Amino acid sequence: MLGPVILAASRSDRMRRFVSAAPGTKQVVDRFIAGETVDEVVPIVEDATAKGLEVTLDVVGEDITTVEQSHAARDAYLELIGRLKELGLGERAEMSVKLSMFGQALEGGHELALANVRPVVEAAAAIGTTVTLDAEDHTTLDSMFAIHEELRKDFPQTGCVIQAYLFRTEDDARRLAAAGSRVRIVKGAYKEPASVAYQDKAEIDKAFVRIVKILMGGLGYPMIGSHDPRLIAITQDLARQAGRKLDEYEFQMLYGIRSDEHVRLSAEGHRMRVYTAYGTDWYGYFMRRLAEKPANLLFFARSILTK
Ligand code: FAD
Numbered sequence: 001m002l003g004p005v006i007l008a009a010s011r012s013d014r015m016r017r018f019v020s021a022a023p024g025t026k027q028v029v030d031r032f033i034a035g036e037t038v039d040e041v042v043p044i045v046e047d048a049t050a051k052g053l054e055v056t057l058d059v060v061g062e063d064i065t066t067v068e069q070s071h072a073a074r075d076a077y078l079e080l081i082g083r084l085k086e087l088g089l090g091e092r093a094e095m096s097v098k099l100s101m102f103g104q105a106l107e108g109g110h111e112l113a114l115a116n117v118r119p120v121v122e123a124a125a126a127i128g129t130t131v132t133l134d135a136e137d138h139t140t141l142d143s144m145f146a147i148h149e150e151l152r153k154d155f156p157q158t159g160c161v162i163q164a165y166l167f168r169t170e171d172d173a174r175r176l177a178a179a180g181s182r183v184r185i186v187k188g189a190y191k192e193p194a195s196v197a198y199q200d201k202a203e204i205d206k207a208f209v210r211i212v213k214i215l216m217g218g219l220g221y222p223m224i225g226s227h228d229p230r231l232i233a234i235t236q237d238l239a240r241q242a243g244r245k246l247d248e249y250e251f252q253m254l255y256g257i258r259s260d261e262h263v264r265l266s267a268e269g270h271r272m273r274v275y276t277a278y279g280t281d282w283y284g285y286f287m288r289r290l291a292e293k294p295a296n297l298l299f300f301a302r303s304i305l306t307k
Helices: 002-009 013-021 025-032 038-050 067-087 109-126 138-154 169-176 201-217 229-241 259-267 283-292 294-305
Strands: 054-059 093-097 131-133 159-163 182-186 221-225 250-254 272-278
Touching: 002 283, 002 294, 013 025, 013 283, 025 283, 025 294, 038 054, 038 067, 038 272, 054 067, 067 093, 067 109, 093 109, 109 131, 109 138, 131 138, 138 159, 159 169, 169 182, 169 201, 182 201, 201 221, 201 229, 221 229, 229 259, 250 259, 259 272, 283 294
Parallel strands: 054 093, 054 272, 093 131, 131 159, 159 182, 182 221, 221 250, 250 272
Antiparallel strands: none
């Protein structure tokens, strides 16, 4: 019940101001956000890769309102890629981007987002890594998939995300499960209407399994983004049944969530990539993490009240 309310609040400027200013917020934000600057995130990347984990880095931000902000987002990724190059971490760290942060929702936003993301994808390729386009709310997805297709003409390793809660996703999975593709499947983190998305958790889980089956049976590289132990076990079975070796798919989890599981799956020989978000514009990302688990909200409320 609380999830949809928190997701609605994630789009409210008033709530943004309240949450950002509340004493105690930082303590909770720090659990999910790996720092505010490149300098703060670099040691976290070094630590994760030393443990045998891989990372995908997200400079947090979305819903920007000016072209200048979209350029700043592009430049923040270029700065990050420059640092990864200096540190020789290019092959262990990929990038995740939200096209809304690159200007997708502004006037002429489709072209603007493509123009902003292309140099990032190019710079990533130059250091031996790649970029995955995150999936945002359903109204943005046709544009995201079109940008993905366009980028793949020059950079075929560019990945994208599909969301199990959407009715459309099984068709998208079939289209994307082709040779050379990299597709992350997640349950989905936005507030979506019943006209386009399953609302029931059990229905979403069933769809997730059907989609993993499609991806495992296809020719692409599936990336399983979930912390759900049952779905992880099912994925392992489906991968075995499809005859996939351990390096022919990967698991992904979020920084700060089920960290023991990151290490356990990696020690079992799985490729485990930790989605590591950093930056100052953390509000939307943080609120989606609160919405996923009501206990986080209690923890948050307690930390505000005890400050
Ligand atoms: P759940 O059933 O939600 O959780 C299973 C268990 O994991 C819970 O019982 C709990 O123990 C733990 N857990 C899950 N979430 C939390 C949390 N916030 N805090 C504490 N514990 C938690 N969504 C998109 O819409 N677009 C994207 O591009 C996208 N990219 C993602 C990338 C990665 C690598 C991951 C892991 C998720 C991504 N998501 C994205 C979010 C995703 O859609 C889900 O909202 C999120 O992963 C929670 O679903 P779950 O599969 O972990 O299962």
